[in-house]
Each structure stands twice: as structure tokens, then as C-alpha cells.
Amino acid sequence: MVTLLKNMFRNLARRPATRLYPFEPYEPVPGTRGHLDIEIEKCIFCGVCQKRCPANAIEVTREPKSWTLNPYACIVCNFCVEVCPKKCLYMQPRHRPPA
Amino acid sequence: MLTNVTEVNPSNLHAEVFALQRKGHRFVTMTCSDLGDGFDVLYHFDLNYELRHLRLRLPLKEPLPSISDVFFAAVLIENEIKDMFGIDVQGMAIDYKGRFLLAEDAPRAPLLKTVGVPVDARIRPKQAPEGGQAS
Amino acid sequence: MSRRSIIPFGPQHPVLPEPVQLRLILEDEKVVEALPALGYCHRGVEKIVEKKDFVQDVYVTERICGICSFMHSMNYCQGIETIMGVEVPARARFLRVIWAELHRVHSHLLILGLTADSFGFENLFMQLWRAREIILGLMEKTTGSRILLSTCAIGGVRRDIPADLCAEIMRQLDTLEKQLEEVLPALVKDYSVKKRMCGVGVLPRDKAHELGAVGPVARGSGIKMDFRTTGYAAYGELEFEPIVETGGDCYARTLVRVREVTASINLVRQAVQKLPEGPILAPVKGNPNGETMNRIEQPRGELAFYIKGNGTKNLERFRARMPTYANLPPLLHMLTGCQLADVPVIVIAIDPCISCTER
Numbered sequence: 001m002v003t004l005l006k007n008m009f010r011n012l013a014r015r016p017a018t019r020l021y022p023f024e025p026y027e028p029v030p031g032t033r034g035h036l037d038i039e040i041e042k043c044i045f046c047g048v049c050q051k052r053c054p055a056n057a058i059e060v061t062r063e064p065k066s067w068t069l070n071p072y073a074c075i076v077c078n079f080c081v082e083v084c085p086k087k088c089l090y091m092q093p094r095h096r097p098p099a
Numbered sequence: 100m101l102t103n104v105t106e107v108n109p110s111n112l113h114a115e116v117f118a119l120q121r122k123g124h125r126f127v128t129m130t131c132s133d134l135g136d137g138f139d140v141l142y143h144f145d146l147n148y149e150l151r152h153l154r155l156r157l158p159l160k161e162p163l164p165s166i167s168d169v170f171f172a173a174v175l176i177e178n179e180i181k182d183m184f185g186i187d188v189q190g191m192a193i194d195y196k197g198r199f200l201l202a203e204d205a206p207r208a209p210l211l212k213t214v215g216v217p218v219d220a221r222i223r224p225k226q227a228p229e230g231g232q233a234s
Numbered sequence: 235m236s237r238r239s240i241i242p243f244g245p246q247h248p249v250l251p252e253p254v255q256l257r258l259i260l261e262d263e264k265v266v267e268a269l270p271a272l273g274y275c276h277r278g279v280e281k282i283v284e285k286k287d288f289v290q291d292v293y294v295t296e297r298i299c300g301i302c303s304f305m306h307s308m309n310y311c312q313g314i315e316t317i318m319g320v321e322v323p324a325r326a327r328f329l330r331v332i333w334a335e336l337h338r339v340h341s342h343l344l345i346l347g348l349t350a351d352s353f354g355f356e357n358l359f360m361q362l363w364r365a366r367e368i369i370l371g372l373m374e375k376t377t378g379s380r381i382l383l384s385t386c387a388i389g390g391v392r393r394d395i396p397a398d399l400c401a402e403i404m405r406q407l408d409t410l411e412k413q414l415e416e417v418l419p420a421l422v423k424d425y426s427v428k429k430r431m432c433g434v435g436v437l438p439r440d441k442a443h444e445l446g447a448v449g450p451v452a453r454g455s456g457i458k459m460d461f462r463t464t465g466y467a468a469y470g471e472l473e474f475e476p477i478v479e480t481g482g483d484c485y486a487r488t489l490v491r492v493r494e495v496t497a498s499i500n501l502v503r504q505a506v507q508k509l510p511e512g513p514i515l516a517p518v519k520g521n522p523n524g525e526t527m528n529r530i531e532q533p534r535g536e537l538a539f540y541i542k543g544n545g546t547k548n549l550e551r552f553r554a555r556m557p558t559y560a561n562l563p564p565l566l567h568m569l570t571g572c573q574l575a576d577v578p579v580i581v582i583a584i585d586p587c588i589s590c591t592e593r
Contacts, residue, residue, distance in 0.1 A: 017364070033378040054290035077293050077384045082392070091378075101525055126446050128555035130540045143527060143538070148464050150527060172446035172563045175270075176555075193269070200273045200592060210281060 028093040033076045035096040036069060042088035043067055049080035049089065071096055104152045109164055115153060116166050119144050124151065126170040131180050133212045138186060142166075157186070167192040175199075183210040236262050241574070245274050249352045249578040251301075251344075252588035256581070260574060268569040270562060272592055279593040280552055287547040288314060288522055289388065296382055298554065299590040301344060304337045305532045306554075307386040312466060313528035313541040314388050318520065325512040326390035327468040331505045332403075333373070333383060333391075334467070335498045339410075340369040341533035342491045342498075345585050349488055350421060352582045353430045358420055365413045372406050375399060390515035400506050407499055418492055431485040435568040435580035438482055447564045448557045449535020450494070451584050454487035456480040461531035472504050484583035491585075521547050532557055534585045556590040 019026065028034065045067065047060045057073035058080060060066070081089045107115050124144040132139045140163065142153040157163060165188050167174040174192045178199040181188045185208035201209070239260050245253035253274040259267040279298055283291050296307040308330055315322060347362035370380045376395050377383045385393050395403075421427060437447065442455040452459050453476065460476035462469045477493045479486040522543030529538045535557025542551040561584045568580055 029375050031378050032374060033384075052290070054286065054293040075293065075297075075382075076379070078378070078392075079293070079384075101527060123443075125443060127536075127538055127560075128540075128553070130551070130553040132542060132551040141540070143540075148461070152527075170446070171444075172560065175559065175562060198273075200276045202273065209278060 030093060032091075032093040033078055034092045034094045035071065035076065036074055036080070037090055037092050038067060038069075039088045039090075040067060042086045044086055046085065048083050048085065052079050052083050054079065101150075101152055103150060104154050107153050107155050109155065109157070109161070112153070112155060112164060113166070113169070116142070116169050119151065120169055122146065126172050129173065129176045129180065131184055131186070133184065133210065135212065138184065140180075162187040162189045164188075165190040165192075182208075184208055185211065238266070243577055243581075247578070249348065249582055250586065250588075251348060252586065254586060254588045254591075256569070256577075258569070258574070258577065263574050265569050265572050265574060265577065268566050270566065272588070274592075275589045276592040280554070283552040284548060284550070288543065288549055289547075291549065291552070292387060293384065295554075296384065296386075298593055299556075299587055300381060301341050301587060302337060302532050302534065302590065303381060304333050304383050304386065305530060305537060307383075308334060308467070309528055309530045309532075309537055309539050310541070311386050311388050312530070313526050313539050314522055314543075316526045316528060317522040317524045317541065317543055318388075318518065320389050320516055320518055322390055323513045323516055324468070324510045325394075326514045326516075328505050328509050329391050329395060329514065330386065331468045331472070332395070332502055332509075333377070333385065335502045335505070336369055336373060338498045338533045339495055339502075340366050340373075342495050343369070345533075345582070346418075346421060346488065346491060346495075349579075349582050350427075352578045353427070355427070358417065361413075361417045362421075365410055365417060368406050368410045368413070372403060375402065387515060389518045390513070392515065394514050395509075400509065403506055404503065407502060411496075411499060414495065418495070422489060422492055428485060430576075430579060431483065431488065431583075432481075433483055434576045435484045435572065435583060436482050437564055437568055439480075441567060442482075442564060445563045445567060446560050447535075448560045449532070449585070450487050450490040451535070451561050451564060453478050454490050455482040459536070461529055461536055466530060468505065471508065472501055474501055484579055487583050521545055522549070525551075534558055534587055534590075535560065554593055556587065556593075558585070558587045558591045561585075562591070 045060055045062055045065050050058045050060045054077060055073045055075050057070045059068045076091070078091060081091060105115065124146045127143040127145050130141040137159055138157040140155040140157055144151045163186050165177055167177060171192060177188045177191050178195045180186055182197055182199050182201050241258045241260055243256040243258055244250055245255045255271040257269045257271060258265050279294065283294055286294060292307050292310060295310040296303045298306050343362050343366040347359040350358040350362065373383060374380050376399055377385045377393055385391050437451065437455050439456045442452050442457055447455065448459065456478060458476055458478050462474070463476060474497055477490050477497060479490050523545040525540070525542040527538060527540050529536055537557060538555040540551070540553040541549060544550040565581065565584050569577065572580060
């Protein structure tokens with residue numbers, strides 16, 4: 001009984017243990033893998049990212065020059081970012097917002 | 100580079116497995132690979148962190164005797180091998196008759212090299228997929 | 235003669251983390267026999283691995299399970315490194331140990347929370363999962379993702395942990411230990427918990443050995459079997475003792491897991507203090523050619539991978555034997571003779587990870 005009362009007063013005096021979302025949104029740590037983005041001006045359409053992707057989510061064509069990503073197939077593993085020779089792919093920390 | 104491999108054939112499989120059990124080995128797993136003209140069935144046993152293997156070369160369409168009367172733990176994996184490769188395993192303690200892991204409309208014996216189950220998930224967003232992708 | 239009835243336990247059940255169906259044959263509330271019906275989670279991973287090349291397969295093996303995912307990729311990478319004769323640098327081995335032990339802590343806290351939930355103790359379930367969030371936050375800071383880390387690669391690891399993050403790891407582990415000190419004794423010493431778990435699901439030592447039990451199920455029955463003592467990765471340079479209990483019932487297994495949480499936190503501390511300098515990735519050339527069988531200690535037991543390569547970039551055969559697969563026959567033995575109300579407690583005590591089992 002005594003421990004119960006002690007616990008109760010301690011919990012009432014402390015701040016809440018949970019985050020008051022949406023008033024305090026979560027700030028992701030830099031380096032978190034959220035979704036994939038590309039700087040299309042630097043891309044040379046070599047196709048290395050298409051060959052290396054484990055989920056076959058990237059499609060690159062030489063003529064016409066296009067780079068397409070299937071966002072539902074991408075597993076955000078960061079492999080394409082590491083093998084890109086021009087370093088034009090990068091990871092954003094948040095998830096892709098709904099369209 | 101497996102060490103400690105002993106070659107067996109279906110007639111002396113039972114005797115070898117029984118001898119290993121008497122020495123106190125524990126059954127780890129069974130592996131089956133499709134070699135085109137036959138199957139390569141491997142049995143793995145363990146005693147004090149040391150592995151021992153038995154290799155059985157099984158020609159096509161030949162039955163495989165079950166070891167589930169010696170090691171009951173083998174009954175699940177033998178049912179799975181029967182599902183996946185279509186090998187006829189005889190004398191299992193519990194027999195699921197070919198539907199242990201696969202559903203009714205799944206392809207038969209999917210792990211054979213000749214069965215082409217497509218896994219290329221290249222769904223093109225511009226075309227509308229009809230009836231879902233078979234991936 | 236009393237009447238027999240067949241009751242399906244699962245595939246949807248509040249206590250199961252993943253779907254499995256057990257057909258229980260009952261005689262007036264007492265279970266006489268149990269038959270498993272698997273196949274609800276089968277994805278054909280072994281066929282997918284044969285179609286992709288061996289570097290992409292690291293990501294496929296990681297996604298076999300959602301709780302113990304780093305251990306699968308680590309075992310796969312170790313198997314390929316044995317076949318190809320690649321030497322992993324020392325810093326990479328210690329980093330792998332750090333992430334593997336953090337994964338073990340998070341997996342044990344998950345299953346301890348589900349154990350508390352299985353007999354209705356939801357408050358304790360939430361408190362244990364709140365403690366688990368500290369570990370997931372650590373994994374996100376060091377690798378970028380909470381569960382599917384994607385850091386293991388053939389020849390080492392892909393990301394480094396700099397010194398300030400090491401200090402952060404130590405601080406968070408201290409916070410975690412303080413939180414667990416308040417919460418774990420409630421699971422172990424409570425009178426009602428002991429009433430529900432002691433003497434339930436007894437597995438004697440000789441039966442455990444004969445049926446091939448692994449992991450905490452075997453260690454709870456008195457068999458001293460822990461693969462970390464063979465010294466793969468950096469475990470040869472760290473000091474720890476495998477934890478063995480002799481009860482053989484659900485309480486003994488839960489006690490093994492509770493003690494392993496504390497032991498793993500100490501292992502992470504040792505590994506962070508002994509972290510050497512150096513490169514983190516060794517270059518890998520060529521294709522794997524040969525076969526090997528590699529085993530490590532996953533949170534649920536012994537994980538055995540058989541990998542066979544034939545010189546091309548696709549593997550010839552990949553076979554994964556998960557610890558829950560080996561623990562299913564002991565489960566069928568434990569369920570005979572128990573009451574119907576004890577079935578959820580017994581099933582949760584073997585730590586079922588069915589998505590691992592069925593790949």
C-alpha cells in the first residue's frame with residue numbers, strides 16, 4: 001500500500017513519459033534512412049544503381065535520358081547511394097510524404 | 100569445404116544414423132540440392148560444437164527412406180523436402196502429403212532448377228498491372 | 235471414455251507475434267496431442283536467393299525476420315567469407331558484436347514483454363517495450379534505421395561508430411539498466427507470475443537433447459549449449475559465461491532470458507571499451523565457389539546456414555535452418571498433458587519466430 005502511494009505521487013509530480021505529438025514532432029537524427037532523392041542535373045545515366053539495386057526499384061534509360069524510381073519497391077538500403085560514381089543520390093531523413 | 104563428410108546410400112542410411120544417435124549426436128538439419136540428374140541430400144549432426152555430415156546421392160524418381168523413427172525432429176524437414184522438391188519420402192511419422200508449407204494453388208516442387216518462379220519485381224508504374232504481378 | 239474435440243490455436247491469436255496454427259486435440263480441457271500447420275508466412279526466400287547475385291543476397295537474408303534481422307545477415311556474410319577466404323578487419327568484428335548484442339537485448343525485451351502480455355500483465359508489457367525503445371533509438375543513431383540495419387557487408391561493415399556515439403551508447407546503457415532494475419524483478423519475483431509459469435511445460439534434459447532443442451529452451455533444461463563460446467566474430471576476446479538453469483519449465487526459460495539481457499549489456503560495454511582502430515571493410519574480389527555450413531547464436535538459439543556457390547555470381551543453394559524450426563518438436567512434446575489455459579504461456583516461452591521458420 002505504501003509503495004503504491006509513493007509511486008502514485010511520484011508519477012503525478014513528473015512530466016508525462018510520452019511525447020505530446022503533434023505539438024512536439026519527432027526530429028529524426030541526421031543519417032536516418034527515410035527516402036531516396038536524386039539531383040538529376042549531376043546524373044550521367046550510367047545505370048550502375050539499376051544493376052546494384054536489390055529490389056529492382058530503379059530504372060535508367062539512355063535514350064531518352066530518364067531515371068525512374070518505384071517508391072513502393074525501394075527498401076531504403078543505401079546501396080545505390082554508395083555506388084553512384086557522381087554522388088548525385090542522397091537519403092532524406094523523413095519518410096516520403098503522401099502525395 | 101565441408102569436413103567430416105561420409106558417403107551413404109539408401110540401404111545403409113538407417114544404420115549410420117542409428118550409430119550416430121547412440122554416440123549422442125544431435126540432429127541439426129537436412130539439406131537437399133538439385134543437381135540436374137539427381138539430388139544431393141545432406142544430413143548434418145552435431146556433438147559438442149563439431150559437425151558431422153552424411154551425403155546421399157539420390158537418382159531421380161527414387162524414394163528416400165525417412166529417419167523420423169530415429170530422430171523425431173527430422174519429420175518437419177522431410178515434409179518440407181517432399182513439398183519443395185517432389186521427392187517421395189517413405190515412412191514419415193507425420194505425413195502432410197505434399198501440403199506442409201505450400202498452399203493449394205502454389206506451383207509444385209518450386210525449388211527444382213527447372214521451375215521458373217519469377218522473382219523480378221520490376222513493376223512499371225505507367226502500365227496498369229492486370230491481376231497482380233507474379234513475383 | 236471422455237469426448238475428444240479439436241480446437242485450432244491460431245493462426246490469429248493475441249499472444250502470437252507471427253501466424254502459426256496448432257491443432258489441439260483435447261479431452262475435457264486437457265491437451266492430448268498437438269499438430270502444427272505451418273505455411274502462413276512462406277515467402278520462398280531460398281528461391282529468391284538463387285535468383286539474385288550474392289552481394290544483393292545480404293539484403294534478402296536480412297529481411298527473413300523482423301526481430302533478429304542483423305544476425306541473419308551476419309551469419310550469411312560470415313559464411314561467404316569462409317568460402318572465399320576473406321579476412322575481416324578487427325574493428326569490423328567488434329562493431330558486428332556490438333550490433334549483434336544490441337539486437338539480442340531488444341529481442342529478449344520483446345519476448346519478455348509478450349510473456350507478460352500472455353497472462354494479462356499489460357502494464358509490465360508496456361514498461362518492457364518502453365525500455366526497448368532506448369535500444370531502438372541507439373540503433374537508429376548509429377545505423378540509420380531501427381530494425382533492418384543494412385550495415386553488414388561481405389568483408390566487414392558499412393558504417394562506423396565514431397567516438398562520440400560510443401560515449402552516447404554507454405550513457406544510454408546506464409539509463410536502460412536503471413529502468414530495467416525497476417521492471418525485471420516484477421517479472422521474476424511476482425507471486426502470480428510464478429503460479430502461472432512454474433511447473434508448466436516441463437521438458438526434461440534427456441528429452442531436450444533427443445528432440446534437438448536449442449537456445450534458451452535447451453539452456454533452461456540444463457544443457458550448456460551456447461555458440462558464442464566457439465569464438466566467432468570478436469567473442470573470443472570478450473569474457474562471458476553461458477547462463478544455464480535446471481528447472482526445465484517456462485519459468486526457467488524466462489529466467490534464462492532475463493539474465494541474458496544483463497549479460498548482453500555487459501558484453502556491449504566490454505566491446506565498446508576494447509574497440510580497436512583500423513579499417514572497417516576488406517575488399518572482396520571474385521565469386522564464391524565451394525560449400526560451407528556456418529552457425530551462430532541467435533537470440534532464439536542456433537542458426538545454421540548451408541551455402542553452396544558454384545563460381546558464378548548466383549549461389550547454387552542456400553539453406554537456412556532457424557532455431558524455432560528446431561524447437562517445434564519439443565513444443566509438441568511439451569503441449570501433451572497440459573491444460574488448455576496453459577497453451578499460450580508454453581507457446582510464448584519457446585520464443586516462436588514463425589517468419590524465420592518458414593522463410
